[in-house]
Amino acid sequence: MIQVIDVTKRYGQHVAVDHVNFTVEKGEILGFLGPNGAGKTTTMNIITGYISATEGTVKVEGFDILEEPEEVKKRIGYMPEFPPLYMDMTVQEYLDFVSDIKKIDRATKKRSMEKIMDLVKIGDVRKRLIKNLSKGYKQRVGLAQALIGTPPVLILDEPTVGLDPKQIIEIRSLIKELGKEHTIILSSHILPEVSAVCGRVIIINKGKIVASDTPENLSKRLSSAGRLSLRVAGPEKQVLKLVRELEGVKNAEVQGVKEPGTVDILVEAEMDIDIRRPLFYALSRAEYPILYMKSVDLTLEEIFLQVTTEEREVS
Amino acid sequence: MLAVFKRELKAYFASPTGYIFMGFFLLICGIFFAFSNLLTASPDYISVLSSITFVFLIVVPVLTMRLMSEESRQKTDQLLLTSPLSVTGIVLGKYFAAVAVFLLTLLITCLYPIILSFFGTIAVWEIVGGYIGFFLLGAAFISIGLFISSLTDNQVIAAVVTFSALLFIWILDWVIQGLPTDRISGIVFACALVVGVAALVYFTTRNIFVSVAIAVVGFGIIAGVYFANEYFFDGFIVRTLEWFSLLKRYENFMMGILSLSPIVYYITFSAVFLFLTVRVIEKRRWS
Numbered sequence: 267m268i269q270v271i272d273v274t275k276r277y278g279q280h281v282a283v284d285h286v287n288f289t290v291e292k293g294e295i296l297g298f299l300g301p302n303g304a305g306k307t308t309t310m311n312i313i314t315g316y317i318s319a320t321e322g323t324v325k326v327e328g329f330d331i332l333e334e335p336e337e338v339k340k341r342i343g344y345m346p347e348f349p350p351l352y353m354d355m356t357v358q359e360y361l362d363f364v365s366d367i368k369k370i371d372r373a374t375k376k377r378s379m380e381k382i383m384d385l386v387k388i389g390d391v392r393k394r395l396i397k398n399l400s401k402g403y404k405q406r407v408g409l410a411q412a413l414i415g416t417p418p419v420l421i422l423d424e425p426t427v428g429l430d431p432k433q434i435i436e437i438r439s440l441i442k443e444l445g446k447e448h449t450i451i452l453s454s455h456i457l458p459e460v461s462a463v464c465g466r467v468i469i470i471n472k473g474k475i476v477a478s479d480t481p482e483n484l485s486k487r488l489s490s491a492g493r494l495s496l497r498v499a500g501p502e503k504q505v506l507k508l509v510r511e512l513e514g515v516k517n518a519e520v521q522g523v524k525e526p527g528t529v530d531i532l533v534e535a536e537m538d539i540d541i542r543r544p545l546f547y548a549l550s551r552a553e554y555p556i557l558y559m560k561s562v563d564l565t566l567e568e569i570f571l572q573v574t575t576e577e578r579e580v581s
Numbered sequence: 582m583l584a585v586f587k588r589e590l591k592a593y594f595a596s597p598t599g600y601i602f603m604g605f606f607l608l609i610c611g612i613f614f615a616f617s618n619l620l621t622a623s624p625d626y627i628s629v630l631s632s633i634t635f636v637f638l639i640v641v642p643v644l645t646m647r648l649m650s651e652e653s654r655q656k657t658d659q660l661l662l663t664s665p666l667s668v669t670g671i672v673l674g675k676y677f678a679a680v681a682v683f684l685l686t687l688l689i690t691c692l693y694p695i696i697l698s699f700f701g702t703i704a705v706w707e708i709v710g711g712y713i714g715f716f717l718l719g720a721a722f723i724s725i726g727l728f729i730s731s732l733t734d735n736q737v738i739a740a741v742v743t744f745s746a747l748l749f750i751w752i753l754d755w756v757i758q759g760l761p762t763d764r765i766s767g768i769v770f771a772c773a774l775v776v777g778v779a780a781l782v783y784f785t786t787r788n789i790f791v792s793v794a795i796a797v798v799g800f801g802i803i804a805g806v807y808f809a810n811e812y813f814f815d816g817f818i819v820r821t822l823e824w825f826s827l828l829k830r831y832e833n834f835m836m837g838i839l840s841l842s843p844i845v846y847y848i849t850f851s852a853v854f855l856f857l858t859v860r861v862i863e864k865r866r867w868s
Contacts, residue, residue, distance in 0.1 A: 277868075314663040315662070316662050317867075318866050318867045336667070339663055339664060339665045340665045342663065344659070346656065348656045350655070350657040350658070350659045351655075351657070352592075352657055354592055354595045354596060355588075359591075363584060363587075363588050364660070364664075366583070366587075367585065367666050
């Protein structure tokens with residue numbers, strides 16, 4: 267469906283995107299994850315034909331962006347990070363204009379506009395000037411603009427940034443819904459968002475792809491360090507000593523006391539060893555009950571750190 | 582193209598821009614009409630058309646400053662450039678919208694000669710010819726404004742630079758009179774042009790080889806032309822700058838002469854600036 271072939275973008279000496287290769291299959295929702303300035307937006311701008319790559323090319327349904335840009339652009343709906351809205355138009359006028367520049371048939375225009383306004387729930391503001399809308403509504407108008415013409419490919423650059431939690435959940439479920447009919451590329455710097463919505467994740471850092479996998483595999487691979495957070499009822503020193511002596515425990519440290527008579531500790535296991543059961547039996551035998559135990563999710567920063575160092579070891 | 586045209590035209594009248602343009606233009610035109618026709622009871626309407634050209638200096642920047650610069654500032658160019666429209670279509674749509682506002686204003690001023698015709702005979706065809714010239718001159722100025730607007734994302738800068746460019750064209754005929762016309766200065770000027778082009782190529786492509794090649798070929802042509810026809814460089818500066826003298830061509834129209842060459846000149850002039858605008862937008866995507 268989408269092939270990104272050896273795409274490089276240079277701004278003078280600075281390399282924004284460095285030989286990026288990936289493909290997206292029909293019906294897939296691909297997450298594009300990376301810190302600010304990693305090259306996510308640049309890659310998306312290249313796929314949509316907003317800017318040109320220094321080297322390499324992009325193909326959508328077999329059409330090359332350099333050779334047949336109009337065929338490619340017809341097939342893509344793009345929602346940039348800052349929705350491209352004309353502040354002096356009403357929502358309806360704006361969507362009408364977008365339908366015109368996307369060359370939608372006059373006959374079907376009205377009906378498809380109604381459908382899209384229903385879908386993203388902006389029907390009640392259709393007569394209002396865009397400059398008077400709230401951030402959340404502007405974001406939705408931006409999404410509506412991308413949906414016009416029901417393009418087979420949707421590219422969404424940070425679609426939930428700046429929204430309140432309720433709106434974030436709504437937009438996410440909307441994207442999931444859209445994923446049934448569209449191929450979607452979505453960028454984000456929030457890990458849970460990507461793992462909630464996407465079937466596959468590409469992590470990009472400093473213009474290079476550093477990892478590409480399903481969210482499950484990625485987190486499995488990344489959480490192999492197996493970090494657990496525990497709250498145990500018992501004296502600090504004995505509990506810590508017991509845990510440290512357990513086989514497979516690499517490190518354990520006290521995080522503090524949040525409830526009187528208990529202690530919170532962070533346990534790090536050796537690679538590929540599940541220490542949850544031994545930990546439970548050992549502590550229960552000593553009659554130090556575990557009040558809670560949970561695995562600690564890696565933060566995005568830690569994942570990046572891990573992925574980038576892994577890559578260095580491989581190369 | 583039609584969609585962009587319609588949107589731009591609406592935008593002119595959804596903001597004060599369109600009204601300021603029309604209002605100011607009609608005010609100046611009305612003042613001149615009152616003083617040179619009504620109060621003096623003169624049927625010579627064409628003199629109004631020739632004396633109000635200075636109004637372009639002020640109103641054309643108002644009309645064009647927003648066109649491209651606002652798109653890149655508001656990032657709405659992302660919508661246009663990722664839609665199946667061609668860049669040429671976008672530029673033409675915007676250009677014709679600005680020209681349409683200008684044409685609409687011009688049509689309103691047609692009332693003045695009609696008023697005059699009630700009181701005596703007017704030279705109808707002379708006035709029609711004058712209007713054609715006036716329209717083409719304005720359209721050429723608008724193409725310059727559109728081009729300058731594509732160079733920046735700041736409306737104020739676009740307006741000031743457009744004003745300066747038009748002012749330069751305005752005083753060009755006066756400047757030309759003071760320029761040297763001897764052979765040496767003509768050759769020096771030609772060499773400076775070649776160096777300028779080569780430097781421009783170097784700063785846009787950073788390719789020293791191509792730039793040097795262009796400079797060498799340019800100097801070769803100058804030398805070749807000199808040996809073939811040594812009188813060629815007499816008055817070369819003046820002849821080159823006269824290409825940009827939009828107002829000189831306009832004088833023909835004001836004398837009631839309607840010939841093809843100034844019409845072709847104005848249309849070509851606008852086409853060149855529209856082409857440059859398209860190139861600027863395309864280039865920004867490649868850099």
